[in-house]
Amino acid sequence: MGRMVVFVCVGCGAVLTTPVSQVALPVHAAQKFGHELLPALLESGTYAVDPEPSGPPRRRWEEVGADEAAARGVYAPVYTLSYGPPGRVGVAPGDVRGTVLIPERCDGYCLGLDGRDGPNLACEGCGQAVATRIDDCTLWQVVWLDPRAVRPVGVEAPARRVVGWEALREEHPGTPPVEQPGRWSPVWTAAVAVALARLLAVSGGKRMAVPDGPVAEAFRKAIDILLPPGAPTREMVLAGPGLPAAITDIALVPQHPQTGEVWPTDARAVVPLAADVWMYLAFHDDRRLVPAASGMPDGVRRDDPPPLLPWRPFRPDWEMFVSTLALLPEVRQPWLRAIYDQVRERRYQHPFW
Template sequence: MTVFACVRCGAVLTAPVSQVALPVQARQIYGHDLLPALMEPGTYAVEPEPSGPPWRLWSEVGAEEAEARGVYAPVHSLSYGPPGAIVVAPGDVRGTVLILEHCDGYCMGLDGRDGPNLACVQCGQAVATRIDDCSLWQAVWLAPQAVRRLAGNGPARPVVSWEMLHAEPLETPPVEPSGAWSPVWAAAVGAALARLLAASAGTPVAVPDGPVAETFRRVLDTLLPPGRSAKNVVLAGPGLSAHGAGIALVPQHPQTGEVWPVSGRAHVVPLAAEVWMHLAFHHDRLPVPTSGGIPDGVWRDDPPPMLPSWPFRPDWRVFLYTLARLPEVRQPWLRRIYDQVKDRPYAPPF
């Protein structure tokens, strides 16, 4: 286990935590309601890219400098803050106090626009940014230059093997109890969609019927040209072979970030494991209305699952964020898709 302490005075600022992969929804802006905590209690993740202020507009940065920073298509602005921010659940933070003059937000809480808004109680050093405004996942982002890692009490959480994930799938249903689509699914599919388009090389793809088709087919048919399918998308991972795949949709381990290895020549597209597991193994409750019903004489004591009232839409912001960081977006056909979605983000299929 790890705890994070103030660089200046050494005060411990977190409960003991174990590292996991950065959740795919970490950069998501979703809806207009309060979202839950981004991180599970007792965990932390690291943002590898620069984050936070100062920000520079695309017109100031230019394409050449942006590409050197791993961004290959125009974005509104680029962060020139330090890389390596550490995110924890708000409930795992200790020994901090709000910096009141840095507590601005858009609607219902704090959005971090003014930079670090939490200070170490012991010495007053600014150490973190709390985020809890509407549309944003609740989190505390520790400034990498203001904290240091120390050994914490207790053993680290064991890494769950692929076999265990297969035996007891850790899955996130596509529809929430309210009947709304899951924001985790919107983010995960948005990120995978960007990579799937890049792997398609601009040719039509065929996706298998069932949950994968319900999630990906509509948007792929809208963005890619019609014609004879050149590449098959296949779910590959624990218990499923990539045989015959032109594009293998594989799980990404929730703790390590490891992508399921695939042998052969298939293009590999990672998908958050909790979404992949549901697509691969949970077929008894479809996320769309279907015909038929319960046989006569059969009674149930639980309510039927909620069904959404609109088609599934990937998160366009996560899609654009991911696509802008793929070198393939420099190809004219893919750049056209990027520009199209950027200019009209709420047009179908988003």
Template sequence: MVVFACERCGAVLTTQVSRVALPDHADQTYSHELLPAFLEPGTYAVNPEPSGPPWRLWDEVGTEEVEARGIYAPVYSLSYGPAGKIGIAPGDVRGTVLIPERCDGYCYGVDGRDGPNLACAECGRAVATRIDDCSLWQVVWLAPHAVRPVSVDGPADRVIAWEALREQYPDLPPVEQRGWWSPQWEATVAVALAHLLSLSGGMRVVVPDGPVATVFRRALDALLPPGPPERHLTLAGPSLPAVATDIALVPRHPQTGETWPCNAKAVVPLAANAWLHMAFHDDRRLTPATAGMLEEVRRDDPPPLLPAMPFRPDLDVFLATLARLPATREPWLRQIYDHVKAHRYDFPYF
């Protein structure tokens, strides 16, 4: 475990934290409401992408430079700010004070538009940006050039084994109160959908009935031509039977970010908490009992939350992911990217 300290004076700025993989909803904006913390207490994640000013418009940057940055389709602008910002839960921050003149926001809180808004309480150096406005996940982003990690005594970080993932890591229910789909599901499925399209080769992808079909089938059927030829997507991972398939939907480790290894021709990683729910949640509807029930009978009390509308992956997360996949240079996939981007409000599956 580590704490992060001010690079200038050495003052400790966080509690003890352990590194986890960067979640798929790192850059997501959602609805017009206050969202919870982006990360669990006691954890931190690193975003390898540049962030913040200065910005350059797409037309100002040459194709060669853009592709060197890992972007293969047009985006509005590119950040030339520092890479490697460090996200932590707001409650894990210590020894900082707000910079009042940098605390602007849109509605309910601050959104970081003015740059770092937290300073080291000891020396006054700007060290982090707190974000807690509506539509944004609440997080503190430590500036990579202003802090440094310091190892501390304590229990060693223990990586969950793949075989123990089901018992030791919680799954993520797809539906929230009032029948709304989880924004985290909308983001992680959008990322997986972009990777799945890039691996399809432009052929129809057949998905199994159940939760995989619920979140993938409508978009795949609309974006890809009807088969044959076709490819088959199968759920695979620890504690599931080994299968031979064209494309396997597998978990991404929540701590290391590694993809579960398998022998499929191609793999699409999915956030572990969503994958666990797809793989092991029993979503069969139960029939009311008219007599007494044995204790070992599976019960449905309270009843499960059901979605009020069809599932829609997050459009912005989908386009941002697709723009960073080299396969998007292929004409058929670039056509999908351009069409979805140009008609973003015309598609019922987004």
């Protein structure tokens, strides 16, 4: 997976992290979910790079204009565009060393820090602002290292093994879609929303057939609502390790969680899906066994523990959906721009139901 590195302060050279190795940026990195504390975005011992600009200063869409925004890779109206530096480096909060909080920048929405005032961690050695800790409610907990204030230095440490595609199914069997006490996993709502936006972009606005089972439960309702009615003229199927190889129309394939590599296929259109969600869709069997009508004691005729069931229908994360669409050039097509506007304007009206 490449060498291990530590990140050091560019001002004084102080070490600011434990040894870490690079992984793909999780698809849910920018997600806001619920009103409770979320876990860490990244596993200890790893880091990920966000290629997009982030943080202050920010400018309103009306001030920037469509042409300048398109040059920045944003193709539909958003509230603001960041003019901060691209390439921030995310690490698990527990992997940070040698930093202190900057008290005047420790504001947040509810239960912690949300980084609204810019970097809130300083190098303990020289006092330079080097990172932003995020641990408020609704946000995945992470420390974003400022790419202008840190640099990587290679170290002698055991490098993490890259899991091959064939072993991925065993070592990463997938993230269950439902969490306690019956809510949909935020990882699922984000991953499906991002893939849904990309599916629509490659569909050309034509109705697509969706395979039955878990894939239909995740995607079919939204596709039926957003695309025009009628008989399907395109077909979407799962393709990836452990499934029969077939050339098809639209392939929903896994994206490797370590390398970011997309499963290679000869399909005419390829849409990546986070591997932990793809694996569950491809291989998990949600069918419930029905006990025999007789011959089984009452005390045995039960599920133990009982299956965890969601308390409401599945709904992709609308904000992740529109933010993904805004970064796709296809959204400039009138039919897809109409979908973008429809979902964006119906935020509180459940646009995927």
